[in-house]
Amino acid sequence: MLTIRTVPDPVLRELCAPVSAFDGALAALAWDMLRAMYAAPGRGLAAPQVGVASRLFVTDVAWKEGAPDPRVFANPEILSVSEEMEEAEEGCLSIPGVPCLVRRPVAVRLRWQGLDGAGAEDLFEGWAARCVLHEYDHLDGILCTDRVQAA
Template sequence: MACKTWLHSFSFVPILHRRSSTLPAMSHLLTRSSQSGRLFSSSANRPSPPRPPPTTPVHAQAKRGFSSKNDDVAVATPEDVRFEAPLKIVEYPDPILRAKNKRIDSFDDNLQKLVHEMFDVMYKTDGIGLSAPQVGINVQLMVFNPVGERGEGEEIVLVNPRVYKYSKKMVLFNEGCLSFPGIYADVVRPETVKIDARDIKGARFTVSLSDLPARVFQHEFDHLQGILFFDRMSDEVLDSIRTELQALEKKYEEKTGLASPERIETRQRKKAAAGFGKS
């Protein structure tokens, strides 16, 4: 996620489980400081919210053997990955958040610089996860650190991630998103997910995620598919943040002088999207 969350005293024990050894560490690419980062909210430290109805829309259905190939996605050019620092968070309803994101095939110094800058803006905006489209770059790249503190935990870089399989067990959790400042609401997602991806040097690996890392990954992966976290909310939950979403639409119009590219008041309910947005 370019997600936010209240971690408070969230108990986070295994961060990642990998087929062999540990996930590739990327901390050597980054400077260290004491900036803090937050993404999601642990239900252990707040009153339990009412559970959504059994028909919560846009549930991901458990599916085995989901393709890890990405051959149907356009390849990013050097121009697609070019950026100017400092990066800025793209807020809803900017159409960048709904655009298609290209596959990365060039694992060069510019990609390393982009990763560095993404971690920097993530920490500075109190995030624990961030996807490239959230900083205006439509490529398949995400970074996250479930601990949310620079110099603590493990900084993870996933390039061209794909989903292998995910659990039937679904978990309710209070999510936030850097592209939706100040907005938090409950989202139901699979408890565990198995993925494959490439690291910052282009090496492919497979990893199984659970608990908070699985939640962060799914939120950020949705961004790479052009899916926003309110797309996965029940009608009841969505109604609770409708006013805030309308305020962001108005803010966009006042800032750009353009009509909002989407409006929550006229939004059609999206059907369940198998494979995290892949039909």
């Protein structure tokens, strides 16, 4: 089982490098990340949270309420975000016990590569958008505590 890194581990503040090899090692890392995420139990996990400074994250937004729907995102790119914003509480596996009230767009259009390197694009809304944006932030060394706005 992978160990989830917690603050103040410096890997959490690194700008992650693009994924360049779409091979068995990448697939193994992604599936190991999903296992660690489910065990935590979380809804998303980014590679730097397990000590790997690569532009890779995994999510499963609905597994706690329904059937598992694991997703793997390599080299994600935000294409657009909604103008409509919403403030909600977020937790982070790398900052246990510290909920953050974060304002984020309610929708995001994302492009990424799958484990085979093939491109994909989709629109995420609601909690799925929040989860994708939270994990995407990790790839740039940004934590949810950085997004908390002063009262």
